[in-house]
Amino acid sequence: MAAGRDTAYGEYTTLQLQLDKRTRDTELLIQKRQAFLKTKEKVKTNISKTFQNIREVLDLKEQSLISHIERRAQSELEALDAFIASEQHEAARREERFQDLVNDLQRNDASSVACDIEKFTKELRLNDLKPLPKLPFIDAKSHDEDVTDCVTKLRVCSVRFVEDNVPSSQLVNKVLVLFDDDPRDCNIKDITVVGGEMYVVIMTDFANRRVKALCGEGGDFPQRKDKLDMKHGPWGLTKISDFEVAATVPEEKKIVFIRIIDDMHVRRTVKTKKKYCGIASLEDGTFAVCCEDSPSVDILNMDGQWMKDLSKCYSSSFKAPTSMSVTSSGNLAVADAVFKCVMIINRDGELLTTKPSTADRLKSAVAVSCDASGHVFVVDNVESSVVMVSEDQSSAVSCDIANGKVDTPTAIGLDSRGHLYVTDGKFLNVFKITY
Structure with missing residues (x-):
């Protein structure tokens, strides 16, 4: 008892x-x-x-x-x-x-x-x-x-309802992305991060026709700068492994596979039928690619062969897709420069939602990246902001992660730890930001 x-x-x-x-x-x-x-x-x-x-x-x-x-x-x-x-x-x-x-x-x-x-x-x-x-x-x-x-x-003021648990961001580091022998100012189109303890920040410099690498170790970068010169300007980037990335070259209608660690070099090249710009690796070993020239979102295999058109039944959903990323739930986030938002679509091409909401419409949407926690980051280079929104269809809350840290953002990427890497088109820096 x-x-x-x-x-x-x-x-x-x-x-x-x-x-x-x-x-x-x-x-x-x-x-x-x-x-x-x-x-x-x-x-x-x-x-x-x-x-x-x-x-x-x-x-x-x-x-x-x-x-x-x-x-x-x-x-x-x-x-x-x-x-x-x-x-x-x-x-x-x-x-x-x-x-x-x-x-x-x-x-x-x-x-x-x-x-x-x-x-x-x-x-x-x-x-x-x-x-x-x-x-x-x-x-x-x-x-x-x-x-x-x-x-x-007239933009006298804007009002947003922001949740009180939205994370605050902090600038960790910034590095100049202009190399000594660059013939012209940089135009960074995409950025991604590969590696573990020794990690590499990869960028496509469209203006200088180069793929650039900033190599670092631990929390500091860069310890080394590398570059790979190309005939035409590279655009989109996606991670293949800790040692390799794939980059689109729209003018040549091709995708190049680049070995990153130790010595940067093109491992192989595949031809495509369109001038693809944005690119994202999928778990099944295929690519999702988008084309601004003839607005579309396609699925390609590793040999560059066309497999599926995700915009065939929803062609009105895209006007100028330029950047894309895979969300935490396996959907695709596509930045459209004309609609000035990111469109979330599933693998069948069905439009699930747009981010940010209509009430929070941006002045531009030039790049997008997604993390493992369900956040979608949209780059607005007109308002000098990096807007973080939730992939959740019912959520319309957004906040500016850049928060005055970046003047003219052009591209965004994340590393395995969830750190943001944002390139600044005015001051030619890449910013490392925690959130």
């Missing part, structure tokens, strides 16, 4: 602890709700202040224009009134003088008429008459359409 009571008391104690924790969690939720309400009111107040400032600026502009018109019109009218008054005075004087000359003519004989007409002209100064001034004209062209268009495009 005693043992039974002890067991019962033990279970009761466990339940009591669970109930207490639940109560504390509920109280914390209530506190968060109160804080949420305060934040909402604060945001509303700040928005009202912002628009009030805009209204004040518009009012000042209105008064300034009206005052300008009044001052300019007053100046023009004063000059015109002065001319009219002077002309009226001169006309009265001429009339009086003309009458005196007519009286003189009547007192003299007709033989002096010709002489008197010349006298009239000279006395009345008819040859010195000034031209009448032109009336001022005010251009009253309306700019309503321009103003409406301006207000429509």
Whole structure:
């Protein structure tokens, strides 16, 4: 009996602890709700202040224009009134003088008429008459359409609902990706990371027609820089193994397999039928590739042979696919430069969802990468942001992982530890970021 009571008391104690924790969690939720309400009111107040400032600026502009018109019109009218008054005075004087000359003519004989007409002209100064001034004209062209268009495009502020457990990011390291012998500024299209303790950050430099490698060990990089020159610019990258990557070369319609560790070299090349740009390795040993030139997403085997068109039944879903990645659930994330979002499709080509949501639409979507935790990272090089969203269809929450760390991001990749590698097209750096 005693043992039974002890067991019962033990279970009761466990339940009591669970109930207490639940109560504390509920109280914390209530506190968060109160804080949420305060934040909402604060945001509303700040928005009202912002628009009030805009209204004040518009009012000042209105008064300034009206005052300008009044001052300019007053100046023009004063000059015109002065001319009219002077002309009226001169006309009265001429009339009086003309009458005196007519009286003189009547007192003299007709033989002096010709002489008197010349006298009239000279006395009345008819040859010195000034031209009448032109009336001022005010251009009253309306700019309503321009103003409406301006207000429509005006980004006064943006509002996002962000979960309070969104991870914060931290800049770990940055390295210059411009090599000493690069003939022109870099244009990094894709980036991936291979290796274990000795790892290599691989990038495709489209402008310099090179595949570049930054080799590091532990937490530091680079300890060594390597490059592989190509005839045309490489674009997409995907990891094949810890020692090998595959890169697309759109202009040559081919995929090259590159050995990375020790000595960079092309191990083999396969031809394709399209100018593929983005590429992603699949678990079954095939590739998912996308083509911007003729918008499509295809499945190829390791020999570059076409196997399946994922956009055949959903061709309207793509306009300019440029980058792609495999999600944690095995679906495909495709960045579309025209729709400015990432489209999540399954292996049958069915469109599951778009990221970010329509309400959070980006200014651009030039690159995408996915981690093992269900996060999708989208590069917006116009807004200088790297937006992290959840692959989950029901989630619309997003946050900026770059958070002002990168100026013009162009490509993004992840290593096995979940670290982000983001290239900056303006300062020509690759940033290593934790989140």
